[in-house]
Amino acid sequence: xxxxxxxxxxxxxxxxxxxxxxxxxxxxxxxxxxxxxxxxxxxxxxxxxxxxxxxxxxxxxxxxxxxxxxxxxxxxxxxxxxxxxxxxxxxxxxxxxxxxxxxxxxxxxxxxxxxxxxxxxxxxxxxxxxxxxxxxxxxxxxxxxxxxxxxxxxxxxxxxxxxxxxxxxxxxxxxxxxxxxxxxxxxxxxxxxxxxxxxxxxxxxxxxxxxxxxxxxxxxxxxxxxxxxxxxxxxxxxxxxxxxxxxxxxxxxxxxxxxxxxxxxxxxxxxxxxxxxxxxxxxxxxxxxxxxxxxxxxxxxxxxxxxxxxxxxxxxxxxxxxxxxxxx
Numbered sequence: 001x002x003x004x005x006x007x008x009x010x011x012x013x014x015x016x017x018x019x020x021x022x023x024x025x026x027x028x029x030x031x032x033x034x035x036x037x038x039x040x041x042x043x044x045x046x047x048x049x050x051x052x053x054x055x056x057x058x059x060x061x062x063x064x065x066x067x068x069x070x071x072x073x074x075x076x077x078x079x080x081x082x083x084x085x086x087x088x089x090x091x092x093x094x095x096x097x098x099x100x101x102x103x104x105x106x107x108x109x110x111x112x113x114x115x116x117x118x119x120x121x122x123x124x125x126x127x128x129x130x131x132x133x134x135x136x137x138x139x140x141x142x143x144x145x146x147x148x149x150x151x152x153x154x155x156x157x158x159x160x161x162x163x164x165x166x167x168x169x170x171x172x173x174x175x176x177x178x179x180x181x182x183x184x185x186x187x188x189x190x191x192x193x194x195x196x197x198x199x200x201x202x203x204x205x206x207x208x209x210x211x212x213x214x215x216x217x218x219x220x221x222x223x224x225x226x227x228x229x230x231x232x233x234x235x236x237x238x239x240x241x242x243x244x245x246x247x248x249x250x251x252x253x254x255x256x257x258x259x260x261x262x263x264x265x266x267x268x269x270x271x272x273x274x275x276x277x278x279x280x281x282x283x284x285x286x287x288x289x290x291x292x293x294x295x296x297x298x299x300x301x302x303x304x305x306x307x308x309x310x311x312x313x314x315x316x317x318x319x320x321x322x323x324x325x326x327x328x
Contacts, residue, residue: 001185007040007178009151010116013158014041014078016188018048021076024162027054027063028080028117037082038118038178064090064115068098068168071113076162081117084133084172098168099142114161116171119147120211120262123176124306127298132263134172134210138240138272143168144193145239149177149212152184153237156191165193172239174212196243198250202232205320206250208273209260210236213311217260220316229324239269244276248284251277255286256323260311265293287323292316 004012018024025048026041032055035042045053056063060081067077081087087094094115101111120132138145144167148154154171161169199214200221209217214235221231232250236243251257257277259270270291277289295309 001183003181004151004184005179005181006149006151006154006173007038009155009182009184010040010158010173011042011044013155013162015044015047017159017162018052021162023074024076024078025052025054026078026080027056027067029056029058029082031055031080036080038175040178041080060086060089061093064093065097067113067115068093068111071098071111071168072101072109077113078162079113079115081115083129083175084117084119085129085131087115087117087133094137094143094168094170095140099140102142102167110166111168112166113168114158114171115168116158117173118175118178119172120174121299121306121310122174124301124303126301130299132172132294134239134261135263135268137170137172138242138269143170144241145170145172146193146237147172147211147239148235148237149174149180149214150235150237151180151182153191153197153235155184156189157193157237159188160190160193163190169193172211177212194238194241194243196234196236196238196246198232198246199235200231200233202230202254204230204254205256205258205323206232206234206247206254207258207260207316207320208234208236208247210239210269211262213260213262216311216313217316219313220320223313223317224320229320231320236269242269242272242276244273244280247273247277248281251281252284255284257285257289258292258316258319258323259289260292260316262310263293265291265296268293287325290319290323292319
């Protein structure tokens with residue numbers, strides 16, 4: 001094992017699979033000459049050349065359409081968005097073409113395209129650069145949605161997607177987490193898509209989260225442990241398909257569920273998970289499920305409003321105590 005940053009894990013996965021499969025190529029804004037806006041693709045142009053590491057114009061709809069068409073003709077493109085906030089311009093290709101082609105062709109055409117880039121808030125960037133898209137993308141049948149900022153997880157999941165999957169797959173990352181380091185094996189490995197992971201074992205309360213906000217959950221769990229509350233933390237990793245069975249198994253032990261997400265609350269991933277757990281695990285619950293999401297508003301630039309908008313350690317601790325009926 002060695003410690004590497006999130007950006008390095010993504011780069012390693014792409015490099016390893018591109019060396020193996022000449023049909024894989026990367027395209028997006030500034031991925032080549034500039035080595036990537038967040039240096040994820042650093043050095044890849046020098047190794048693979050301009051036919052496989054392709055700088056595109058600032059036209060998300062255009063280069064996404066190129067990738068979707070290439071995927072339907074036997075290639076395996078990777079699209080990098082500078083942020084998923086800009087990918088709304090390409091939603092026509094994601095929603096109306098990539099996701100529906102298998103069904104519309106009667107199973108004759110696959111569309112194994114990977115679309116990846118940072119998602120959600122990244123500090124004080126203003127409302128138009130701070131949206132989280134997990135629930136929006138997960139509402140589209142025909143695609144798979146992965147949201148993680150753990151280097152071990154993203155490398156294994158990305159290699160799995162590039163090597164074995166035939167569906168369009170969305171990878172939602174985080175620009176503020178690209179430098180975070182995690183333990184990653186030297187040897188090759190793959191992680192099946194559709195399985196969540198128990199990151200911390202506990203007996204009193206289950207917290208479910210995904211992407212960078214899970215780090216805040218760990219901070220809250222440390223505080224709660226000192227106060228006698230033993231928290232189990234589950235990282236969903238894959239949003240669609242959603243592994244609610246692992247969560248169900250956890251609440252059979254803890255009997256309490258707190259869902260924390262960097263997401264608008266209306267129709268969120270947590271809302272779907274809440275439905276599945278109350279439908280299939282109602283008798284295991286000793287308290288109502290609590291969902292802790294972002295404010296139901298655009299995320300403003302001002303720092304004080306940013307802090308009010310996002311789930312925080314203090315908010316998570318308070319919600320956990322409410323679930324444990326520790327009221328002040």
